[in-house]
Amino acid sequence: MRVGISACSDGQFIEWKKQNEELKAFIGELGIEAVFAEHIYAKKDSFSGTDKERAEDLMSFYKDDSIEAIYDISGGDLANGILKYLDWDLIANTDKTFWGYSDLTTIINAIFTKTGKTSVLYQVKNTVYAEAELQRKRFADYVSEKNNDLFDVKYSFLQGEKMNGVVVGGNIRCFLKLAGTEYWPDMTGKVLLLEAYSGEISQIATLFSQLEQMGVFDQVAGILLGTFTKFEKSGATQSVFDLLKEHIPETLPVAQTSEIGHGADSKAIVIGENIGLKR
Known part of the structure; x- marks a missing residue:
């Protein structure tokens, strides 16, 4: 399984790169290959790229048939800036699920409004934060279909x-x-x-x-x-x-x-x- 890792809201601080690599390693242990978008880390103020560039990152994952899901690891304020650049017809015709939280609420609800598709409100980086052990167990159990505690x-x-x-x-x-x-x-x-x-x-x-x-x-x-x-x-x-x-x-x-x-x-x-x- 391959997943896209996007940052549609504020760019990640470069100091968080170790966290992101830890996330990649963890989900890799579950048999999930993480493919990071081009624009992840903040380059100019809070921006990892322009609104259009971040939208293109997201759409590239929707266009890539090898990508089965998209995990957004960002938060902040900038996510709604990409909405006008998204191809809603293309998104509607895929079976990929978008995951994100906080500012990604804008994208998640826009996806529902424009396509009727579901998304998951969840920050996958919870698996490397303070409750990592608990979150890793929940996530691993979900991926392996052992139980659905992550959503219970x-x-x-x-x-x-x-x-x-x-x-x-x-x-x-x-x-x-x-x-x-x-x-x-x-x-x-x-x-x-x-x-x-x-x-x-x-x-x-x-x-x-x-x-x-x-x-x-x-x-x-x-x-x-x-x-x-x-x-x-x-x-x-x-x-x-x-x-x-x-x-x-x-x-x-x-x-x-x-x-x-x-x-x-x-x-x-x-x-x-x-x-x-x-x-």
Whole structure:
């Protein structure tokens, strides 16, 4: 099996090259050959290449029949810059799955909107971060089809009893970059996943306000809250759900999980796939 390793968002620091080589070695042990894109490391400010060059890197993996999946290892702010350069018809006609997280929320949801294809919200570099041992076991078990623990997310309900629908969303700040664009998904009947790394109480509150003002909370079938890293460490007296309740109908189901987000121990979830959750 061969996979493409891309960096569609901010360029990687050159100091991270050792991590990336460690990732390559680990998945190599699983029988997966990693092929790195041309533009991985930052060359000019945060850019590893122009928006067009990074888009061409991604499309080269979609065009290469030997590449079975694409793992994006970046994050930051720049991913939505490549969207106008992507060949959606070509992407729609492949069976490759795109993996990424954080700022790659923009690409993942654009892929769903433009092609109907699923993607995986997950950072494969979790296998070389602080919870490497745990993540390597999960990933290896997934690849070998031993079990599906990587995707087995535990949750609890905060409001309502059940929800069912196609999952969209991801990182709330990055997801909202798509608002008002052709890449924004139809939210009708969807399960909206929301998580965040940055943003303390006022930043998260204003993003909830934006979603409310767009009518999103009247359209979706439920909300799944992941982790909100900086908010949860900020010492705020209100919880994420306390804030959310100010913007949603009392009848809208809301569930919460500590297993999706930016934590080094975070699991994966498929965007664009139907899920059913119940209390």
